[in-house]
Amino acid sequence: MVKVRDHNYKFISVRPFAPNLGAEVYDVDLSEPISQEQFADIYKAFLDHQVLFFKNQKEISPDLHIAFGKRFGELHFHPAAPTMRGYPEIFEIHAGKNSKVANGEFWHSDVSCDEEPPLGTMLQIHIAPACGGDTMFSDMYSAYSTLSKPIKKLIDGLSATHESEHLYRGRYVDRGMNDKDTIFPQAVHPIVRTHPETRKKALFVNRTFTTRINELSPGESDRILDLLFDHAEHIDHQIRFRWSINDMAFWDNRCCMHRAIWDYWPEERKGRRVTIKGDRPQ
Numbered sequence: 001m002v003k004v005r006d007h008n009y010k011f012i013s014v015r016p017f018a019p020n021l022g023a024e025v026y027d028v029d030l031s032e033p034i035s036q037e038q039f040a041d042i043y044k045a046f047l048d049h050q051v052l053f054f055k056n057q058k059e060i061s062p063d064l065h066i067a068f069g070k071r072f073g074e075l076h077f078h079p080a081a082p083t084m085r086g087y088p089e090i091f092e093i094h095a096g097k098n099s100k101v102a103n104g105e106f107w108h109s110d111v112s113c114d115e116e117p118p119l120g121t122m123l124q125i126h127i128a129p130a131c132g133g134d135t136m137f138s139d140m141y142s143a144y145s146t147l148s149k150p151i152k153k154l155i156d157g158l159s160a161t162h163e164s165e166h167l168y169r170g171r172y173v174d175r176g177m178n179d180k181d182t183i184f185p186q187a188v189h190p191i192v193r194t195h196p197e198t199r200k201k202a203l204f205v206n207r208t209f210t211t212r213i214n215e216l217s218p219g220e221s222d223r224i225l226d227l228l229f230d231h232a233e234h235i236d237h238q239i240r241f242r243w244s245i246n247d248m249a250f251w252d253n254r255c256c257m258h259r260a261i262w263d264y265w266p267e268e269r270k271g272r273r274v275t276i277k278g279d280r281p282q
Contacts, residue, residue, distance in 0.1 A: 008048070009041040016049065021139040021256065022239045023049035030068060030248060031058040039071060046120070047198055051137050051239075051251035051258075059126055059246050062087045062272065069122055069274035076118045076277040078111065079164070079185050084272065091273050093123065097266035104260035107138065107233055108208035109253045110275060113164040115187045117253060119278035124248040125271035129264035135249065136240045138257045140202040143232040144192060147203075155191045155224070158216070162187050162209040188214060191228070193281040195254050202255040203232055204281055232257060254278060 008014070013026040023045060028038055046052055060068070066089050069075055075089045081103075084090040095102035110118050125133075144152070163186040191213065193204040207229045213221040241249065251258060 009045060011035065011038045012041045012045070014041075014045050014049070017051075017053065017241070018239045020142055021049065021137060021237070022051045022053065022241070024053045024055050026055055028054065029058070030054055031060050031064065034068070034071075043072070046250060046252060050139065050141075050256045051241075051249060053241060054248040054250070055244070057124070057246040057248055060124060060248075062090055065090065065122070065124065065272060065274055069276055072276045073119060074277045076111070076114075076275040078275065079114070079168070079182075089274055091275070092270070093125075093273055094268075094270045095262060095265075096268040096270075099265075102260060102262035102269075104135075104258065105262050106208045107229070107257050107259045108206045109140075109204070109257050111164075111185075112189065112204070112206060112209045112253075113162040113185045113187055115185070116280050117187075117189075117278050119254065119276040120250060120252050121273055121275045122248060122250045123271050123273040124246060125243045125269065126246065127268050127270040128243050128245055129267035129269055132261065132264035132267075133269045134240050134242050134261045136238055136259050136261065137251060138232055139237045140204065140232060140255050140257060141195075141200050142237045143234075144201050144203040146236075147231065151227075152192075155228070158191045159188050159214045160191050160205055160210050160225075161212050161214060162189060163211045164209060166211075167208060189281045193254065196279060196282070198255075200255070203228065204254075205229065205232070206257050207233070254281075 012028045015024045017023055078091050081091045084092050093103050110121050164184040168184045189204055191205055192201055194201055205228050
């Protein structure tokens, strides 16, 4: 039986979203200073549940958003996306009637094409459609652990290339970005990474950025990647979160993927996010 409330925390209330992935967080006000005791509980819940949904929130200022992110580490700067005026740390998420694309439409781990991909991402939504605009998350611990032993043996020790040129070139022209002289990042990472804090193994490939397995022939690589993508995106590993105004989601890019559902055109969805710098996957 799924627990209604997780009692492992003293200074916040945590309600598991699903047995193995996600939790709603209550009894913390992100618009006010967070005590060290609350922060410790939040950090523990983040590692325990991979993605946290802070409910019943007020809109927080850009300064508070940045300050909250910095408590988890140095902030990451997106290599392509437009930032908020005066706040280069903040990536504004916005899709509306005139948008050509919406951010995060396909399964991905944020900016996995970087040499040191982000630790985590904090997104607060301030404008949401009447319905739709959900975000889906997939548990990459589960994606790895449920692979068969022969497939685990095959992929352990292999590396994959993550690229971004195909995604970012020209993507934000309609938002005033000129990327003519920009060199977009690419990196090589292990297909199976070990989380630096939990020490658990997670599958680390995604359909958006991962382009090839380096030790295999092109044909072999395509087939194995398709198998891994399909497996990681299987519904058994997923949750789907419906936003309320001013909800904040905080997800661990090291062990879960996500995608945003753009099913609300021509309505508008808008929010702000900060991303915490991570380390090189091992």
